[in-house]
Amino acid sequence: MSDTIRLVVDGEEVEVPTGSTLLAATARAGADVPTLCHDPRLDPMGSCRMCLVEVEGQRRLQPACAYPAMEGQVVHTSTDRVERHRQVLLSMYCADHTLDADGLPAERALGNQLRAHVEAFGTGPTLPPIGTPRAGREDPNPYIHFDPDSCIACARCVRYCDEVEAVSAITLAMRGSSTTIATADQVGLLDSSCELCGGCIDTCPTGAMSEKRALGLLGADEETVRSTCNFCGVGCQLDLHVRDGEVVRVSSPPPGTTVNDGNLCVKGRFATEFINHPDRLTVPLIRGDDGELHEATWDEAIRVTAAGLMGVKERYGADALGFVSSSRCTGEENYLVQKLSRAAFGTNNCHQCAAT
Amino acid sequence: MTNSIPEIRDTELMFVIGSNTTEAHPIIAMEMKRAVRNGSKLIVADPRKIWLAEIADLHLQLRPGTDVALLTAMAHVIIAEGLVDEAFVANHTVDFEDVKAAVAETTPEWAETITGCPAEDIRTAARWYATTDKAGVYYTLGITEHSHGTDNVYSLANLVAMTGHLGKRSAGLNPLRGQNNVQGANDAGASPVFYPGYQRVQDPVARKRFEEAWGVPLSPHDGLNLNVMMKALNKGDIKGLYVMGEDIVISEPNCSALEVGLNDAEFVVVQDIFMNETCRFADVILPAACFAEKDGVFTNSDRRVQRVRKAVEAPGEARPDWEIICDLARACGYPMPHYSGPAEVYAEMAALTDKFSGISHERIEAEGGLQWPCPTLDHPGTPTLHQGAPLIGKVEFQGVAYRPSEELPDEEYPLVLSTGRTLYHYNAATQTRRASGPMAKQPVNFVEMHRKDARRRGLNDGEVVTVRSRRGAIEATVAVSPRMRRGCVWMPLHFPESNTNRLTNDAGDPVTATAEYKVCAVQIDGIAR
Numbered sequence: 001m002s003d004t005i006r007l008v009v010d011g012e013e014v015e016v017p018t019g020s021t022l023l024a025a026t027a028r029a030g031a032d033v034p035t036l037c038h039d040p041r042l043d044p045m046g047s048c049r050m051c052l053v054e055v056e057g058q059r060r061l062q063p064a065c066a067y068p069a070m071e072g073q074v075v076h077t078s079t080d081r082v083e084r085h086r087q088v089l090l091s092m093y094c095a096d097h098t099l100d101a102d103g104l105p106a107e108r109a110l111g112n113q114l115r116a117h118v119e120a121f122g123t124g125p126t127l128p129p130i131g132t133p134r135a136g137r138e139d140p141n142p143y144i145h146f147d148p149d150s151c152i153a154c155a156r157c158v159r160y161c162d163e164v165e166a167v168s169a170i171t172l173a174m175r176g177s178s179t180t181i182a183t184a185d186q187v188g189l190l191d192s193s194c195e196l197c198g199g200c201i202d203t204c205p206t207g208a209m210s211e212k213r214a215l216g217l218l219g220a221d222e223e224t225v226r227s228t229c230n231f232c233g234v235g236c237q238l239d240l241h242v243r244d245g246e247v248v249r250v251s252s253p254p255p256g257t258t259v260n261d262g263n264l265c266v267k268g269r270f271a272t273e274f275i276n277h278p279d280r281l282t283v284p285l286i287r288g289d290d291g292e293l294h295e296a297t298w299d300e301a302i303r304v305t306a307a308g309l310m311g312v313k314e315r316y317g318a319d320a321l322g323f324v325s326s327s328r329c330t331g332e333e334n335y336l337v338q339k340l341s342r343a344a345f346g347t348n349n350c351h352q353c354a355a356t
Numbered sequence: 357m358t359n360s361i362p363e364i365r366d367t368e369l370m371f372v373i374g375s376n377t378t379e380a381h382p383i384i385a386m387e388m389k390r391a392v393r394n395g396s397k398l399i400v401a402d403p404r405k406i407w408l409a410e411i412a413d414l415h416l417q418l419r420p421g422t423d424v425a426l427l428t429a430m431a432h433v434i435i436a437e438g439l440v441d442e443a444f445v446a447n448h449t450v451d452f453e454d455v456k457a458a459v460a461e462t463t464p465e466w467a468e469t470i471t472g473c474p475a476e477d478i479r480t481a482a483r484w485y486a487t488t489d490k491a492g493v494y495y496t497l498g499i500t501e502h503s504h505g506t507d508n509v510y511s512l513a514n515l516v517a518m519t520g521h522l523g524k525r526s527a528g529l530n531p532l533r534g535q536n537n538v539q540g541a542n543d544a545g546a547s548p549v550f551y552p553g554y555q556r557v558q559d560p561v562a563r564k565r566f567e568e569a570w571g572v573p574l575s576p577h578d579g580l581n582l583n584v585m586m587k588a589l590n591k592g593d594i595k596g597l598y599v600m601g602e603d604i605v606i607s608e609p610n611c612s613a614l615e616v617g618l619n620d621a622e623f624v625v626v627q628d629i630f631m632n633e634t635c636r637f638a639d640v641i642l643p644a645a646c647f648a649e650k651d652g653v654f655t656n657s658d659r660r661v662q663r664v665r666k667a668v669e670a671p672g673e674a675r676p677d678w679e680i681i682c683d684l685a686r687a688c689g690y691p692m693p694h695y696s697g698p699a700e701v702y703a704e705m706a707a708l709t710d711k712f713s714g715i716s717h718e719r720i721e722a723e724g725g726l727q728w729p730c731p732t733l734d735h736p737g738t739p740t741l742h743q744g745a746p747l748i749g750k751v752e753f754q755g756v757a758y759r760p761s762e763e764l765p766d767e768e769y770p771l772v773l774s775t776g777r778t779l780y781h782y783n784a785a786t787q788t789r790r791a792s793g794p795m796a797k798q799p800v801n802f803v804e805m806h807r808k809d810a811r812r813r814g815l816n817d818g819e820v821v822t823v824r825s826r827r828g829a830i831e832a833t834v835a836v837s838p839r840m841r842r843g844c845v846w847m848p849l850h851f852p853e854s855n856t857n858r859l860t861n862d863a864g865d866p867v868t869a870t871a872e873y874k875v876c877a878v879q880i881d882g883i884a885r
């Protein structure tokens with residue numbers, strides 16, 4: 001078997017690795033095939049039918065996310081038949097979804113792919129709302145909110161929790177149009193095996209799983225800044241979402257782009273409350289003769305620090321000083337501390353908190 | 357790590373030892389879970405039945421501190437059964453005879469008496485590891501935080517070298533770094549023995565290079581490492597201390613002794629983002645910016661240099677550490693340049709090293725993270741180390757012999773305490789204790805223990821108890837746990853009001869002086885109320 005196969009997508013010949021899906025091939029050709037239940041980190045489920053395309057020689061439309069690309073295939077991603085299918089399908093989804101005043105699937109704080117697809121492809125005839133109540137419960141956990149009426153039962157959250165995070169905290173419950181998401185034994189998330197990784201939020205295409213603190217930010221202007229997580233040594237890449245000078249939430253860059261492949265843990269995704277915390281140190285403090293700490297200007301603080309360290313050096317020699325640098329700080333800052341210790345004071349007594 | 361994180365998913369066998377990866381490195385653990393789903397074998401060696409042990413093909417539940425016995429027995433099996441990669445040993449190593457001699461008597465049966473792991477399991481682990489092509493070793497502080505941590509690492513390196521599992525994709529020796537920038541801090545020379553880029557302070561050529569660059573004569577002798585520095589503080593040999601971004605009172609072992617030393621010091625400076633326990637001893641406290649408020653780089657476990665970018669302003673008058681350090685140096689009379697920003701600082705460092713000389717902020721901006729070694733501007737970086745041949749030329753085998761931990765259980769202190777980190781908190785927890793989710797999950801310090809150890813003492817799950825060692829006593833909540841071995845207890849390090857490091861032993865490894873956080877003897881008593 002050769003390593004690659006060649007096929008034709010919308011008239012363009014493309015080459016993809018053997019074992020690729022049609023979705024990978026259409027992406028290679030630059031075709032924009034809409035998906036809902038697909039996530040590259042998960043095994044294909046092929047359940048939402050959003051990604052159907054026409055394969056010559058096949059009677060039915062085929063799900064691009066699950067269908068294997070094969071040598072010599074001829075694929076069409078936007079024939080009339082495909083477009084009609086999309087519109088009818090989207091009508092059905094709309095009949096079972098919270099709509100806004102314009103009749104579009106309601107915008108959720110973290111984006112709604114369903115709404116984007118309706119905007120891009122339109123719908124067929126409006127169907128009467130299905131209106132089956134879906135069960136959902138208010139969960140006391142601080143981060144994750146589930147809105148059953150925005151859920152399309154694509155099971156991405158459940159599959160993520162199963163396949164990637166592998167803790168299986170949540171599951172599909174009920175059936176038919178009542179299908180909803182619940183914890184395995186109907187306990188709150190905090191009492192389940194959930195590790196609060198937030199991956200379910202990240203993968204949810206409609207924002208049904210969403211972040212509690214993002215709920216109030218609908219339509220807000222946000223700037224995102226790519227950075228590196230400041231906790232463990234994995235070095236996950238983060239997008240810090242900034243609004244009015246505050247980090248309001250954190251998301252992961254898309255799967256396949258950085259070392260963390262779209263994933264984050266509870267600390268990287270959620271533990272940012274410390275940044276704006278009122279306990280932050282905001283002014284230099286100097287201990288006075290009374291033994292108490294007093295606010296000072298930077299000039300004073302730097303002068304007193306320099307005098308204190310220089311005094312020790314004069315009285316006992318440079319090796320009576322110790323410099324504890326930090327693996328929490330940047331590489332540049334560590335470079336500067338060792339330079340301070342070695343060049344400004346003349347001692348190699350410089351180490352960081354963890355040698356491992 | 358000699359391999360990269362993305363290589364994990366293609367591995368065929370993972371030997372995870374002394375690493376509770378799902379809690380300490382959750383995203384690396386996700387890659388491990390993915391590898392297992394793709395059919396990789398998993399061997400876990402850990403005294404606790406950690407989460408990974410549940411999906412492992414083999415769990416070696418060894419007694420804390422007996423890793424060398426386990427690993428030398430595995431080496432014994434590999435040699436006895438002719439599973440050595442003779443070609444790799446002949447071409448790329450020296451002193452194999454030393455190991456052969458050292459492990460001649462270390463049979464699995466002998467190791468069973470020490471580790472408590474069945475001899476047959478040890479044999480199986482050795483065979484699987486030696487006969488699988490893409491086999492990677494993954495370890496973390498459970499290997500290094502021992503009075504014989506260096507021996508542990510040597511024993512692992514011996515296994516890797518005798519089976520030729522080096523310099524290949526998905527096969528290598530992979531220490532998972534505990535903190536965001538441990539790797540980067542080491543790389544940058546925050547070390548008593550190395551200048552940036554692992555150039556020895558004792559090497560006159562390296563010294564001359566830095567003396568010329570920095571324009572001053574430099575000290576020719578090694579400095580004190582942290583563990584020794586803390587003891588020197590106690591003895592009065594260190595009189596002044598500058599502490600940036602660490603709460604040493606929480607994170608160093610045997611903290612009661614350290615507090616005495618800090619009290620006696622003449623001058624202590626703390627530079628941090630929060631008031632911490634060490635601040636109680638500070639003469640000056642300098643408010644610093646946190647990672648979201650400054651620019652720079654962090655280097656992760658797989659040697660990947662990535663950008664930290666300023667997203668928001670620091671609160672009040674807090675300033676980035678790099679600016680503070682530069683001002684301080686100038687106030688002390690040293691002409692620290694007026695850097696325009698961290699990019700220029702990085703460029704100065706890169707120019708003084710070989711490993712990072714091809715890395716710059718501009719390149720990371722354009723290409724994303726870069727993995728060192730990256731010697732030139734057109735070098736793509738190095739995902740897998742030692743490809744072709746070991747970087748250092750030949751791997752030196754080190755014959756090591758099992759040595760018990762410094763403090764063993766006895767009648768007065770019959771339980772072995774190991775310590776570590778949980779998923780929800782992070783070290784001194786100044787950041788995670790201000791996060792609602794972690795606090796909802798784990799609000800107070802706890803001690804995990806075996807059901808029978810609890811019952812013998814008449815203790816119930818959730819009961820507050822006193823845990824005491826020769827060095828101190830603290831209160832914690834009992835968490836009866838099926839993960840524990842009998843006779844062993846485990847506590848996290850995240851709670852200042854119940855500081856587990858009042859118990860731990862500051863006995864250090866003879867080479868690295870890394871302290872024995874993983875083994876000390878304790879007793880647990882109920883509290884009469």
Ligand code: SF4
Pocket residue numbers: 144157160161165167168169170193194195196197198199200201
């Ligand atoms: S937060 Fe993570 S562990 Fe919890 S339900 Fe969502 S995916 Fe599962």
Ligand code: SF4
Pocket residue numbers: 229230231232233234235236260264265266267268269381382383384
């Ligand atoms: S998000 Fe979690 S796993 Fe990733 S670097 Fe941060 S702490 Fe580590």
Ligand code: FES
Pocket residue numbers: 034035036037038045046047048049050051052063064065066
């Ligand atoms: S994305 Fe293909 S069936 Fe859902």
